[in-house]
Amino acid sequence: MPSDAPADDLGAAAGCIRPPSVENTVEDVSPPDRLMRAMGPMVPSTAVVTDLHAHTNRSDGSHPPAELVDIAAAREVALLAVTDHDTLAGVDEALARGRATGVRVIPGIELSIRVPHGSMHLLGYFIDPAPMPLVGMIAGFAATRTERAEEMVERLRGLGVPLDWQDVLDGAAGAPLGRPHIAEALIRAGHVSTRKEAFDLYLADGGPAYPGSDGLDAEEGVRLVLESGGAPVLAHPETLKLNDAHLDPFVGRLARAGLVGIEVHRPEHTPDQFARFGALARRWDLIASGGSDYHRPTSAHHAGATGDPPLPADTADRLLAAVLR
Numbered sequence: 001m002p003s004d005a006p007a008d009d010l011g012a013a014a015g016c017i018r019p020p021s022v023e024n025t026v027e028d029v030s031p032p033d034r035l036m037r038a039m040g041p042m043v044p045s046t047a048v049v050t051d052l053h054a055h056t057n058r059s060d061g062s063h064p065p066a067e068l069v070d071i072a073a074a075r076e077v078a079l080l081a082v083t084d085h086d087t088l089a090g091v092d093e094a095l096a097r098g099r100a101t102g103v104r105v106i107p108g109i110e111l112s113i114r115v116p117h118g119s120m121h122l123l124g125y126f127i128d129p130a131p132m133p134l135v136g137m138i139a140g141f142a143a144t145r146t147e148r149a150e151e152m153v154e155r156l157r158g159l160g161v162p163l164d165w166q167d168v169l170d171g172a173a174g175a176p177l178g179r180p181h182i183a184e185a186l187i188r189a190g191h192v193s194t195r196k197e198a199f200d201l202y203l204a205d206g207g208p209a210y211p212g213s214d215g216l217d218a219e220e221g222v223r224l225v226l227e228s229g230g231a232p233v234l235a236h237p238e239t240l241k242l243n244d245a246h247l248d249p250f251v252g253r254l255a256r257a258g259l260v261g262i263e264v265h266r267p268e269h270t271p272d273q274f275a276r277f278g279a280l281a282r283r284w285d286l287i288a289s290g291g292s293d294y295h296r297p298t299s300a301h302h303a304g305a306t307g308d309p310p311l312p313a314d315t316a317d318r319l320l321a322a323v324l325r
């Protein structure tokens with residue numbers, strides 16, 4: 001089909017992403033077209049299960065990327081964003097499996113952001129796996145995360161809770177190191193029996209073994225995602241632990257920096273949180289996004305579960321439109 005041909009029936013569905021031209025060579029397609037092709041065949045943008053937040057074992061999830069896609073397929077998820085912490089390492093495998101199974105995989109990332117209190121994660125969508133500013137930053141993130149993990153192990157030793165550094169590394173299996181890996185090592189060493197206990201005793205924000213967050217500040221993070229061709233979305237706003245009087249201007253600042261969305265649809269959100277974050281989205285003209293934040297089968301919820309009401313099927317289209325604008 002020539003590149004200026006009308007979109008096919010699926011592509012013509014309201015709000016649907018236009019499919020890529022299939023005859024162009026790799027060399028002469030624009031980065032968005034290349035990305036469209038990597039994400040695979042179109043699916044109707046109505047009446048599909050959309051999940052824009054999920055993790056693989058390339059960060060702190062338990063499933064290899066291909067397995068995550070299979071699980072999503074079994075749950076009738078048609079659009080799945082893979083959003084590992086500070087890494088794109090699972091994206092290629094997930095994209096390939098998505099093309100094989102008919103799940104449209106959206107390449108994404110979840111960046112750790114430095115905030116004065118609480119914690120902040122910033123999602124970035126449609127990040128093309130090609131070289132870009134973000135890829136250079138990721139190498140730096142990995143080094144910083146390793147240093148922070150070493151500091152946590154050092155602090156734990158000082159608290160009389162020794163861990164074997166090699167066991168921490170083996171448990172992470174090459175993923176960017178984070179508090180969950182330290183928590184798992186504490187369980188394996190018999191110091192605690194659950195992740196929650198590890199966080200409550202040692203690793204929570206302000207806990208005796210946690211050196212505090214590091215990395216990008218919030219506006220830098222938004223800019224980095226934009227410069228990498230991605231759509232920046234504020235994840236789980238509740239972890240910022242700001243009341244409305246402080247959360248509203250903070251989100252406003254990010255919106256002015258180019259934030260395009262905020263997570264409103266999450267399985268753990270109460271009706272009150274849904275209303276509160278939905279109002280923020282409307283006020284700052286942000287797309288109400290969301291996802292399951294699925295990590296592993298023991299979670300209380302599963303891949304594709306995005307709360308009540310579920311994530312609207314055109315959310316990914318709207319995020320992509322915001323990037324291409």
Ligand SMILES: [Zn+2]
Nearest residue numbers: 110121235236
């Ligand atoms: Zn998060």
Ligand SMILES: [Zn+2]
Nearest residue numbers: 053055110293
């Ligand atoms: Zn997450």
